[in-house]
Every structure is written in structure tokens, then in C-alpha cells.
Amino acid sequence: MDLGYSDILDGLRASGRFRQLKPLSGRDGCRLNVTADRALLNLSSNDYLGIAGNREHVEFFYSGLNRENSLESFRLGSTSSRLLSGDCEQMHLLEKELAEAYGFEAALFFNSGYHANIGILPALLGKHDLILTDKLNHASIHDGIRLCRATYKRYRHCDYAHLEKLIQQHRDTYQRVVIITESVFSMDGDVADLSELVRIKEKYDCLLYLDEAHAVGVWGQTGLGKAQEFGVLDKIDLLVGPFGKACASMGAFVLSNAEIHDYLVNTSRSLIFTTALPPVIASWNLYVFRLIQQMGNERKHLIELSVQLRESLLEYGLRTAGSTNIVPVVIGENKATVSAANSLQEDGYLIFPVRPPTVPEGTARFRLSLTADMQWTDLAPLAARIAKAVGPLHRAGAER
Structure with a gap:
């Protein structure tokens, strides 16, 4: 049965907007191990303080698990709405x-x-x-x-x-x-x-x-x-x-x-x-x-990283904005953004293209998400790699 969606999907592919689910595993801090011997720096995560990728936090949390509290504090299912029997x-x-x-x-x-x-x-x-x-x-x-x-x-x-x-x-x-x-x-x-x-x-x-x-x-x-x-x-x-x-x-x-x-x-x-x-x-x-509430040092470190990366991106003529640990790099054209993201993944950076309708038309970009478990040595080569991947036509001030 033709439900009429195939033409729409073909159009998404042709315009560089087609999306697919991509299972990832092997998380280790700010990196994902995509193969046994290859890890990518995860610049697409919202784990801003590095808690999700921190084994010590997870292990400490579960160290409190015992037979007496396993159902009250560590139960995996509530099985009901809060207004019935699912509250705790x-x-x-x-x-x-x-x-x-x-x-x-x-x-x-x-x-x-x-x-x-x-x-x-x-x-x-x-x-x-x-x-x-x-x-x-x-x-x-x-x-x-x-x-x-x-x-x-x-x-x-x-x-x-x-x-x-x-x-x-x-x-x-x-x-x-x-x-x-x-x-x-x-x-x-x-x-x-x-x-x-x-x-x-x-x-x-x-x-x-x-x-x-x-x-x-x-x-x-x-x-x-x-x-x-x-x-x-x-x-x-x-x-x-x-x-x-x-x-x-x-x-x-x-x-x-x-x-x-x-x-x-x-x-x-x-x-x-x-x-x-x-x-x-x-x-x-x-x-x-x-x-x-106790992670003031991590917050300070994260903002310092963000300032350094923005300065580096601007030095390479790349189009960025904002003032937080979310650092956009605006490229513009969908297919160019997809191609550059693929190239950067080959270089060791987990970066995905962000395209319309998530962002306005003509502003396809990378959304670089920095986390507190990164170091500047992780990020220092990034601006040069992005500039190479996107090419001169997609940098700030370039003639179209």
C-alpha cells in the first residue's frame, strides 16, 4: 500500500534533511568508543557537567543499593501514574x-x-x-x-x-x-x-x-x-x-x-x-x-573552555555566536554541513549536522556542546579541522 510518504522521504534525502537513528555505545567520559580501538570526542552531548560519563558517580550511587532498599529507592518500575499507585x-x-x-x-x-x-x-x-x-x-x-x-x-x-x-x-x-x-x-x-x-x-x-x-x-x-x-x-x-x-x-x-x-x-x-x-x-x-550545587570548579572550567573555543573559531574565520558552553558554527547549506560532519567524525569528533526545521532556513550548523570533563588539549585542534572540512565558501565573510 502506498501511503504517500515515499516522495516526501525522497525529498528529504535530496535536500540533505533526511535523519536516521544511530545507536552509539562505549561511553567513557567525554568520549564514545565507536570501535575497540577508536574513540570520538563527544561534542553532541548535553552532559554539560560530565556526570553521565563519570563512572565514579554512578558506582557511588549504586553502592547504596541493598536488599532492604532495593524496592523502595532503586525500583526500576513505578507501574502506575503518580495519582494512583506510582508515587514514591x-x-x-x-x-x-x-x-x-x-x-x-x-x-x-x-x-x-x-x-x-x-x-x-x-x-x-x-x-x-x-x-x-x-x-x-x-x-x-x-x-x-x-x-x-x-x-x-x-x-x-x-x-x-x-x-x-x-x-x-x-x-x-x-x-x-x-x-x-x-x-x-x-x-x-x-x-x-x-x-x-x-x-x-x-x-x-x-x-x-x-x-x-x-x-x-x-x-x-x-x-x-x-x-x-x-x-x-x-x-x-x-x-x-x-x-x-x-x-x-x-x-x-x-x-x-x-x-x-x-x-x-x-x-x-x-x-x-x-x-x-x-x-x-x-x-x-x-x-x-x-x-x-557543589560543582563550582566544573562550571568555571566549562566556561573557560567555551571562551577559548569561540576565540579559536573566530581566528579561523568561522561563523559562531552566543556566550555559553553551547557553541554554534553556522555553515548555511544542508549538504555541505552533512559532508563536513562526516569528515569531522573521521577526524575523531562526534559532531552531527543540525538542519532545518530545527534551525532557520539557510543556517545549517554544528552545535558544539562542551562538557566539563573535556580539556583544552581535546579542543585545541578543532577550529582548524572544522575550517578545513567546511572549506572557504562557508566561513564568515566569504563571498557567495
Whole structure:
């Protein structure tokens, strides 16, 4: 039976956008052993603090396993939703510590950042509300917005004059207005101006919804994210923090007041109608959350690496941007990006091409993701290798 998808798939192949799943194994720190004698430097991981690839952390965590706690703290299946029999004491302890550390009244844990964003927004917002979202927010945020009955408008990326103009035009028409932004943007490595967003939200009586997916663990004095670094934690109305990146696990929390917490427990479909995460994940998350608050040296080292790599890329005329440990290298054309990625993998670097629709048309790129278990000796040759792989036509300032 011809279902009509083959032509579309052929088109994806022809345009350099076809994607395939690629199983990888042999993780060892910041490297993946693709063969017995060949390891690639993993520049495509969100393991920003190097926890997932650290055998000592994993072994220490499991050293606490014994016959008495194997089912309570290390059980591999919850077998039910949290509102039935799938809840556990470890998850409540984790939520309590999260709320206390951040200074919020309550925390609620979801199965993933995607579950959080598609579950929170439709539950809280309806046809009398307006959402104003940064154009480059993550797909999970946009999908959550689409599930809402609320009206939404996108403001230009980090363009707060445009945001303020939209609020001035529409604020009086809606009951609630919610500004949604990420703190660190995942494809450009740039940062939202949280101080300016707080000013705008207070001036116009809006709510501020902040997704700290790529900031938790990496930024802030104790790794609580950009809101901590900016000193505005007490000004954020809803703060989402996924555990699948620097925290080397899975799940995501939302911090809020007690009223919103209780309302979400009773109305958020992605929380109510899904099997809960197992106790072993809650236990690991609690271990990691306590750990990241002590990793100031790793955070400092990671940012130093990021500065060095950006400077090196610019020296070779490559197009980069941002100010975080997510370092983009914009190439432009899809097929050239795919070809260069393949070449770099042959050189020992695990780099994948990022293409539309993940990024805007004409901006296919590498997304170099640095982790704290890397050293500068690992990265020093990289800019020269990329410049060679992409060729002169895809460097900054080159004539087309």
C-alpha cells in the first residue's frame, strides 16, 4: 500500500534533511568508543557537567543499593501514574529540596521537559489569555502553546522592544498575559536578558514562564541556572528545569506557588495520564541535584573552555555566536554541513549536522556542546579541522 510518504522521504534525502537513528555505545567520559580501538570526542552531548560519563558517580550511587532498599529507592518500575499507585517518597523529597533550594513554595516533577511544557501551558491558560513567546523557544514550548486555547504571538528573538510593543497593543484585551522564554537558547548558545524581562512583566502585570533547560547545573553560584545568576529567582512565576541535560538523568520540575502546584496536579494531562518515573530515577535525581550545587570548579572550567573555543573559531574565520558552553558554527547549506560532519567524525569528533526545521532556513550548523570533563588539549585542534572540512565558501565573510 502506498501511503504517500515515499516522495516526501525522497525529498528529504535530496535536500540533505533526511535523519536516521544511530545507536552509539562505549561511553567513557567525554568520549564514545565507536570501535575497540577508536574513540570520538563527544561534542553532541548535553552532559554539560560530565556526570553521565563519570563512572565514579554512578558506582557511588549504586553502592547504596541493598536488599532492604532495593524496592523502595532503586525500583526500576513505578507501574502506575503518580495519582494512583506510582508515587514514591523519593519524588516528594526531591520536590521538597528543589522548592527549598530555589526559594519557591512548591515544585512538581514531570516525566520530561517535553511533558512539562505540553502539560503546564494547556492546563493553566485558556481562551481569555495571551501567550507571548520568543520565536526561538524550544519545540516543546511551541507544542504546548498549540495545545492551548489561548491566543499566542511570537516576538522576535530576544527583541524586547518588540515584546513590549505587543504587550502595549494587546494587554487590555486579555485576562492573563504570559511571557515565555528560555534562559539559554539551545541552538545559538545565547542568553535571554532576564532583568529586562522581569522589568517588562512587572510593568504590565504579566506572568513570566522561564525554561532553564540548558542553564540548570551550568550557571548560577550553586548551579540553579541563569535566574540565580541574574538575581531574579523571586521574580519568576513558573520556572521549568529539565534533568535530562547537565543533571544527567530524566524528568523535569516546575517551580511555582502552592496554588499553581495544586491546580496542575488536578488538571495537567501529561502528569495525570502517564506512568510515573520509577523510584530509582527519583533517587538518582536527588543525588545529582545535591551534587551539582557543589560543582563550582566544573562550571568555571566549562566556561573557560567555551571562551577559548569561540576565540579559536573566530581566528579561523568561522561563523559562531552566543556566550555559553553551547557553541554554534553556522555553515548555511544542508549538504555541505552533512559532508563536513562526516569528515569531522573521521577526524575523531562526534559532531552531527543540525538542519532545518530545527534551525532557520539557510543556517545549517554544528552545535558544539562542551562538557566539563573535556580539556583544552581535546579542543585545541578543532577550529582548524572544522575550517578545513567546511572549506572557504562557508566561513564568515566569504563571498557567495
